[in-house]
Amino acid sequence: xxxxxxxxxxxxxxxxxxxxxxxxxxxxxxxxxxxxxxxxxxxxxxxxxxxxxxxxxxxxxxxxxxxxxxxxxxxxxxxxxxxxxxxxxxxxxxxxxxxxxxxxxxxxxxxxxxxxxxxxxxxxxxxxxxxxxxxxxxxxxxxxxxxxxxxxxxxxxxxxxxxxxxxxxxxxxxxxxxxxxxxxxxxxxxxxxxxxxxxxxxxxxxxxxxxxxxxxxxxxxxxxxxxxxxxxxxxxxxxxxxxxxxxxxxxxxxxxxxxxxxxxxxxxxxxxxxxxxxxxxxxxxxxxxxxxxxxxxxxxxxxxxxxxxxxxxxxxxxxxxxxxxxxxxxxxxxxxxxxxxxxxxxxxxxxxxxxxxxxxxxxxxxxxxxxxxxxxxxxxxxxxxxxxxxxxxxxxxxxxxxxxxxxxxxxxxxxxxxxxxxxxxxxxxxxxxxxxxxxxxxxxxxxxxxxxxxxxxxxxxxxxxxxxxxxxxxxxxxxxxxxxxxxxxxxxxxxxxxxxxxxxxxxxxxxxxxxxxxxxxxxxxxxxxxxxxxxxxxxxxxxxxxxxxxxxxxxxxxxxxxxxxxxxxxxxxxxxxxxxxxxxxxxxxxxxxxxxxxxxxxxxxxxxxxxxxxxxxxxxxxxxxxxxxxxxxxxxxxxxxxxxxxxxxxxxxxxxxxxxxxxxxxxxxxxxxxxxxxxxxxxxxxxxxxxxxxxxxxxxxxxxxxxxxxxxxxxxxxxxxxxxxxxxx
Amino acid sequence: xxxxxxxxxxxxxxxxxxxxxxxxxxxxxxxxxxxxxxxxxxxxxxxxxxxxxxxxxxxxxxxxxxxxxxxxxxxxxxxxxxxxxxxxxxxxxxxxxxxxxxxxxxxxxxxxxxxxxxxxxxxxxxxxxxxxxxxxxxxxxxxxxxxxxxxxxxxxxxxxxxxxxxxxxxxxxxxxxxxxxxxxxxxxxxxxxxxxxxxxxxxxxxxxxxxxxxxxxxxxxxxxxxxxxxxxx
Numbered sequence: 001x002x003x004x005x006x007x008x009x010x011x012x013x014x015x016x017x018x019x020x021x022x023x024x025x026x027x028x029x030x031x032x033x034x035x036x037x038x039x040x041x042x043x044x045x046x047x048x049x050x051x052x053x054x055x056x057x058x059x060x061x062x063x064x065x066x067x068x069x070x071x072x073x074x075x076x077x078x079x080x081x082x083x084x085x086x087x088x089x090x091x092x093x094x095x096x097x098x099x100x101x102x103x104x105x106x107x108x109x110x111x112x113x114x115x116x117x118x119x120x121x122x123x124x125x126x127x128x129x130x131x132x133x134x135x136x137x138x139x140x141x142x143x144x145x146x147x148x149x150x151x152x153x154x155x156x157x158x159x160x161x162x163x164x165x166x167x168x169x170x171x172x173x174x175x176x177x178x179x180x181x182x183x184x185x186x187x188x189x190x191x192x193x194x195x196x197x198x199x200x201x202x203x204x205x206x207x208x209x210x211x212x213x214x215x216x217x218x219x220x221x222x223x224x225x226x227x228x229x230x231x232x233x234x235x236x237x238x239x240x241x242x243x244x245x246x247x248x249x250x251x252x253x254x255x256x257x258x259x260x261x262x263x264x265x266x267x268x269x270x271x272x273x274x275x276x277x278x279x280x281x282x283x284x285x286x287x288x289x290x291x292x293x294x295x296x297x298x299x300x301x302x303x304x305x306x307x308x309x310x311x312x313x314x315x316x317x318x319x320x321x322x323x324x325x326x327x328x329x330x331x332x333x334x335x336x337x338x339x340x341x342x343x344x345x346x347x348x349x350x351x352x353x354x355x356x357x358x359x360x361x362x363x364x365x366x367x368x369x370x371x372x373x374x375x376x377x378x379x380x381x382x383x384x385x386x387x388x389x390x391x392x393x394x395x396x397x398x399x400x401x402x403x404x405x406x407x408x409x410x411x412x413x414x415x416x417x418x419x420x421x422x423x424x425x426x427x428x429x430x431x432x433x434x435x436x437x438x439x440x441x442x443x444x445x446x447x448x449x450x451x452x453x454x455x456x457x458x459x460x461x462x463x464x465x466x467x468x469x470x471x472x473x474x475x476x477x478x479x480x481x482x483x484x485x486x487x488x489x490x491x492x493x494x495x496x497x498x499x500x501x502x503x504x505x506x507x508x509x510x511x512x513x514x515x516x517x518x519x520x521x522x523x524x525x526x527x528x529x530x531x532x533x534x535x536x537x538x539x540x541x542x543x544x545x546x547x548x549x550x551x552x553x554x555x556x557x558x559x560x561x562x563x564x565x566x567x568x569x570x571x572x573x574x575x576x577x578x579x580x581x582x583x584x585x586x587x588x589x590x591x592x593x594x595x596x597x598x599x600x601x602x603x604x605x606x607x608x609x610x611x612x613x614x615x616x617x618x619x620x621x622x623x624x625x626x627x628x629x630x631x632x633x634x635x636x637x638x639x640x641x642x643x644x645x646x647x648x649x650x651x652x653x654x655x656x657x658x659x660x661x662x663x664x665x666x667x668x669x670x671x672x673x674x675x676x677x678x679x680x681x682x683x684x685x686x687x688x689x690x691x692x693x694x695x696x697x698x699x700x701x702x703x704x705x706x707x708x709x710x711x712x713x714x715x716x717x718x719x720x721x722x723x724x725x726x727x728x729x
Numbered sequence: 730x731x732x733x734x735x736x737x738x739x740x741x742x743x744x745x746x747x748x749x750x751x752x753x754x755x756x757x758x759x760x761x762x763x764x765x766x767x768x769x770x771x772x773x774x775x776x777x778x779x780x781x782x783x784x785x786x787x788x789x790x791x792x793x794x795x796x797x798x799x800x801x802x803x804x805x806x807x808x809x810x811x812x813x814x815x816x817x818x819x820x821x822x823x824x825x826x827x828x829x830x831x832x833x834x835x836x837x838x839x840x841x842x843x844x845x846x847x848x849x850x851x852x853x854x855x856x857x858x859x860x861x862x863x864x865x866x867x868x869x870x871x872x873x874x875x876x877x878x879x880x881x882x883x884x885x886x887x888x889x890x891x892x893x894x895x896x897x898x899x900x901x902x903x904x905x906x907x908x909x910x911x912x913x914x915x916x917x918x919x920x921x922x923x924x925x926x927x928x929x930x931x932x933x934x935x936x937x938x939x940x941x942x943x944x945x946x947x948x949x950x951x952x953x954x955x956x957x958x959x960x961x962x
Contacts, residue, residue, distance in 0.1 A: 507813070515749050
């Protein structure tokens with residue numbers, strides 16, 4: 001048993017659980033597959049976008065006309081780029097609704113330090129929904145408003161627009177303002193002095209004074225400009241309210257000697273028309289020209305339906321959980337960092353790189369992150385003969401793919417966790433049941449044989465009916481037990497059988513010897529006859545003792561127990577010992593009061609006989625044998641101590657076993673079969689007590705200690721068969 | 730006329746030994762090896778005393794059965810069991826059947842002869858006593874002990890003791906109040922192999938027989954480690 005405990009390893013359940021961990025390979029493989037699939041999808045998406053870009057670009061291949069609605073020698077013109085405006089613009093003299101475009105101002109009329117001089121201005125130009133918008137931040141030291149009484153338009157601060165009309169004629173419009181607020185626009189004569197016809201209602205503006213001067217914001221329909229979009233802008237500065245002469249004109253026109261118009265570069269409506277139908281959800285298509293200007297744009301890569309924003313806290317929590325778990329899982333499974341090298345974080349740099357590459361003639365696809373969203377950018381050049389006309393950029397939000405991947409991953413994780421849980425529970429249950437059955441079997445098998453090696457049961461009850469290996473084990477153990485029991489029974493019956501069988505021939509021998517002595521008086525006195533008789537007696541005694549010991553437990557069962565005073569019993573016993581064993585000294589120390597126990601009195605006497613015999617055999621001559629009775633908490637203790645040889649170290653365990661004698665050669669004066677102390681133990685245990693033998697602490701002898709449970713005396717006077725007083729001699 | 734003793738013993742050697750020994754004591758001995766044989770012999774002539782073994786050949790309880798048959802024919806016949814079956818149960822059943830004594834093997838032939846003569850004498854005395862009043866009876870308190878007739882009574886109620894038990898009791902009450910050692914009591918059993926345990930068992934049986942008619946009986950006291958003592962109540 002001890003050895004078994006020492007080499008005990010992990011239990012069956014633990015082992016099964018460990019093996020169950022092998023199941024983790026399922027989610028592991030799933031995750032790897034998922035990552036592979038994700039890559040494939042993204043790659044496929046990139047390819048598809050490149051194809052889309054290529055397809056779109058083929059629509060424009062060779063269509064110089066679409067791009068060259070501008071003069072080819074574009075360098076000759078000071079071009080003004082009207083940027084696409086993201087928001088609807090309110091004409092109110094404030095640039096807050098211009099968005100990013102507000103930062104892209106061009107300066108006109110600057111000194112050497114690039115500071116605006118008096119009359120200089122910053123210009124923003126944008127277009128949206130068929131309108132051309134302009135925003136001017138004008139520096140003017142003295143603002144002179146128009147006096148409506150004057151007919152001339154050039155005697156106050158004004159903004160002049162010159163352009164080529166759709167019909168090819170020159171167009172001139174002056175924006176004047178009599179007070180801060182709405183401006184009035186007029187077509188004017190070539191000298192910019194008098195209005196021609198009625199005010200132009202299509203050109204709407206607003207003037208707003210500022211500390212430095214004023215802001216003028218206005219818009220005009222692009223249709224007024226015709227297809228060529230020559231357009232110029234100037235500010236006439238009048239500073240003296242009395243003289244009202246134009247002090248300076250700051251214009252967008254280049255220096256003298258060049259043409260008198262700027263070129264307004266716009267997205268080409270034709271190009272837009274072509275790509276308009278190609279846009280799809282989550283994708284943005286841009287067409288750029290060789291000068292890196294956006295000529296057309298359709299769609300938006302922001303997801304329009306926005307994935308049903310996480311309204312429920314559950315899904316929000318799930319997504320947070322996902323964002324948290326994904327890098328860990330990725331790292332665990334792929335042995336790589338979660339950060340994806342392929343993603344360019346800087347979207348500006350990404351788009352520049354894409355466009356640059358396309359304009360050099362190389363198709364390219366890139367992934368980048370914009371506002372927490374991942375997009376793929378694909379660009380393909382538009383070529384005409386050998387020149388690159390521009391490029392097509394297709395930007396696609398891949399949130400769909402990521403969402404799909406996330407859903408799949410969530411499913412994989414959920415399924416894995418669930419299936420692992422289920423498998424674990426099943427395994428635990430199975431292992432627990434198995435372990436329980438084995439433990440039960442072990443418990444029963446252990447209980448079948450008691451501490452003394454006696455058989456307590458001849459069959460097992462647990463697991464006997466199950467058809468598996470444990471059942472087989474139980475049946476075979478049970479079979480072993482019943483065979484063992486048969487053998488044990490044979491052994492137990494042996495002394496009785498032996499006595500039966502031996503007593504008859506012994507009787508023959510004994511009676512024959514007696515008859516022999518009778519018949520032959522000469523032989524009667526022979527010492528041989530005497531020794532033969534002694535031998536016969538001795539065999540009889542041996543057989544008798546063996547049979548008694550073998551029957552002891554059985555006869556104890558038949559014994560009636562009664563509550564008696566052990567104090568008087570032992571006292572009486574020791575007093576009688578002094579009479580019987582005159583050559584020994586006995587000392588008795590009692591508890592000093594009645595000590596009751598439920599016993600069979602003459603079995604206790606027998607027990608004391610055996611212990612005292614033992615003590616007498618081993619005691620050193622002239623040393624007293626000390627008998628003591630103590631009452632402890634709920635047991636009484638009888639100790640018999642004698643001086644003399646000590647017990648060998650190993651003897652304490654086996655001393656009280658049957659047929660064990662630790663007598664040395666020095667004591668051989670009687671019949672000894674090692675049954676005496678065995679009888680003591682059986683009697684003590686039958687009374688619910690115990691016995692042990694110890695060496696005295698000083699090594700001078702041995703003490704035998706018997707403990708018996710106390711009993712409460714019966715309320716009526718207890719009948720005691722023994723009386724200590726007046727021992728008859 | 731010599732008394733007739735019937736011996737039933739299946740072992741020929743022991744049978745012969747008994748027969749020789751008892752014949753030498755001047756008895757007329759008829760020895761039988763089996764129950765059948767014994768019944769046939771007894772049919773012809775009824776013995777004055779029967780010594781039976783229990784196991785007779787293949788009949789494990791042959792002796793008991795034979796005892797029953799004999800006592801049906803002659804209820805006052807002294808029967809002694811002489812057997813190797815010394816279990817308590819066997820002994821009790823033997824005595825219940827009406828046997829006078831139950832002796833375990835190995836037996837001392839001298840003791841056996843003594844028992845035979847004592848039982849025969851007792852039987853005679855009993856037969857005579859039925860005619861005239863017993864005069865040999867001795868009284869110790871409530872106890873009446875007729876050593877001749879092997880009769881015991883307690884408070885005038887007869888107690889049926891076996892021969893061994895009677896001898897032990899007689900020894901115990903010889904000097905009332907004095908302790909009698911185990912050794913003395915062993916001699917009184919007139920058996921060759923006796924232990925303290927045997928004495929204790931006998932004493933317990935005697936006590937029980939007294940207690941049966943007097944639940945308050947407590948005259949037999951244990952002298953633990955020495956023996957027993959009879960003390961007047």
